[in-house]
Amino acid sequence: MSTIPQHDELAKRTGHLLAACGAKVTNGDQMARTPITGGSLGAAGAAGDIGAAVDRAHDAFEIWRTTPAPVRGNVVRRLGELLREHKSQLGELVSIEAGKIRSEGLGEVQEMIDICDFAVGLSRQLHGLTIASERPGHRLMETWHPMGPVGVISAFNFPVAVWSWNAALAIVAGDPVIWKPSDKTPLTALACGALFQQAARENGAPEHLLQVVLGGGKQGADLAAHEGVPIVSATGSTAMGRKVAPVVAARFGRAILELGGNNAAIVAPSADLDLAVRGIVFSAAGTAGQRCTTLRRLIVHRSVHDEIVEKVAKAYESLPIGDPLADGTLVGPLIDGGSFDRMQAALETAQGDGGTVVAGGDRALDDEAPDAFYARPAIVTMPGQTEIVRSETFAPILYAMAYDDLDDAIALHNEVPQGLASSIFTTDLREAETFIGAAGSDCGIANVNIGPSGAEIGGAFGGEKETGGGRESGSDAWKGYMRRQTNTVNYSRDLPLAQGVNFDV
Template structure:
């Protein structure tokens, strides 16, 4: 297995893989997995072909015929055991998340904790797949709804949350009685192998059908059957808006379902009444956490003109204290970008911002290049922008915070809602009227809207997702389980008569 020039990294990765149940036979192949910590190869894996993907769908479809008839609370036991194994191997899996996605230690551990949390949630949900009983207009009749599994669920996940968002889908899909075919980002293949191995162990220990979960590490071209095969009842895809525009029409063409979690271009409004110390902490984490590579990263800051200069100076000071570097160091707060392409995109956006009258007031430079020539560590950037500009309408997956000013709340809301994305939003205010307006129909048009916290850091208890070009999908908590099931309306006649609805008479 190819290794990096960092023996400590290689040893920790190999130890974590072994602990999670990944055997040497699962490694080695034509695809090299690199780490953003150094830019070097840490392992290689085989990439699935189109035929391999089709075969995985076939296995999952056959397994569904058995799995759908298993009582939901029994299905929940598989997810319960998976959660126990994730708890046992939390540090091991976090090591792999860190090595492949570049997250600082607390964020890598937090991602695995999200998996554990959704397993807990899904276990409870397995006893609460509720339908309703409605009053019938006909005597001696009962009207009700029931919920049933839909079949094979295809899950396409992204590099930035290589295991958490996938688990939101998988835990709920499994307790709903579906089977899963998972296509992760090839950039995070090792996380995927380890996660699949732990789930396979849970499935075996619970005596469930072995094929209810299928992992296919492959490129977008070879993953085509997930989009095109009618046996895949639902495609849940996380990624860019561009990707969503390719996925949705193909799945819709065969009348399949899709659940999209796409781009976010998230903003916070800071009002004159805001607690600026609180706002500063919320903005800093939301803007620079995961090196700006979250779909909920704060990318726009809309500040009242009376406090903008003060807040910006505070932010500049806070940014100056950020420790950038090896995410394995406990003091590090900002790790690397995923690759060179992300760094290039960041520089292009900063150039566009300058061309549109913006001023980069701090950050934007690559650092640590001499020590890590293959890695892309950057200083998070703050850019003062005019109120009217185009670059702020585009999501750049890097730590750039565009700062704009407003004079009235209506103006701030108009600026906030002007972008094509609609994922996460926040307002910092001590004025209850401003908070309520922000959360009302005339306020934020995002799927997630917060008061006095940042735009990132969602809990699994609430449904996660956004509107407009974010795709409209909902995952994780609340009633997101319904996306993985089909609803049937049932009428039971116990009257001995045959009255028709609406008073219709026939024969």
């Protein structure tokens, strides 16, 4: 078990990391802290003015929307290069501010690098269609155009990756970006913003192409409500989405929502159990259970239920918990005391519903770090899918339930309001194809023989139902940041009307 570092040394290290990325931190009312020790890292700056930021973004838009897309891609290419150069510093900063273990912090920066690579290629492929026209001498086609400023509201658990999924696509699409990061992770945003500004300057891009606006709920609400922001991408809880979505819809804006996840894995009797256990443990305990794709429900065939639970519990007991920057640590801290309290309340409710805590659930290292909140990942066997199981608790709690028939398992899987990520462990081809088919998982992501946690840049990321329906990152998610225009060009000397209409004058 690792030793928690001295807070003063951690704060000093944070200053060096910010300086290495070219970030300048000013005094103000926005404060930064680290969940590693629970202590303050000092001021991060002042809360921003969304209205002023939108005005500046529109000035940038006037230039950027007519800049050729491959030229826009040069800014993102340079950003990717700078991220590679500063990967270790940014990864460490993510660990300090969000509490992720070192490999996950570095992995998050790698996601930024990957989406930059994707977006650079995309900048030469923002293509529409040529469509057969029913009228002679006419060409029918569709083109795609920039929309305007994109507001990005990001969450603490992925303080930089999710922003980049949106920003890289928006920038090559011709849209300036206004980024309102979580008020729990402002420093990582300032560091990324500084690197972006360097990339923009070196490529002659307009000023204010990216603006980082610090603040809390007021800034997020102002961004969602501003009519000068045609697209708002918001990542967070379903409760947050319920506030953002109607505000954006009321002004006929476009919302890209990536909200709560209550993700499950089905373990079939034919599954490779050792492989399944590895996938389950990472998906459920990784990032201290604070991923939107974290595995929260385990639906196991009755014939292997007890064996799987025993193996997962044994693995949990051996997980190194502690300083996320230390080699060998696999579980870092929860973001704050509120998260730990919600975890304890959920466990108490689950036990009241007949659940049994098989392993974990208690606080760790409280004598060594009394102001931080480290928790041992919990596995709880449940008699059925009670209301607490149907709710998302952003903490490392895994509810295990037994099933007898695959149809029943899929029904149990789908019987929650969230629909983000899902998985099945099986070596039966029919079961695998059924799960990812039309009558299987109702989630935006459905995996076979890997857990629900973790995604590659090439695929669109997002979910259905209370997860919000938004899509970010790969595939054709870029269309969410542009407007489609249908064009008809008449190159004949006649004016035939569609559908054979006669209107002679």
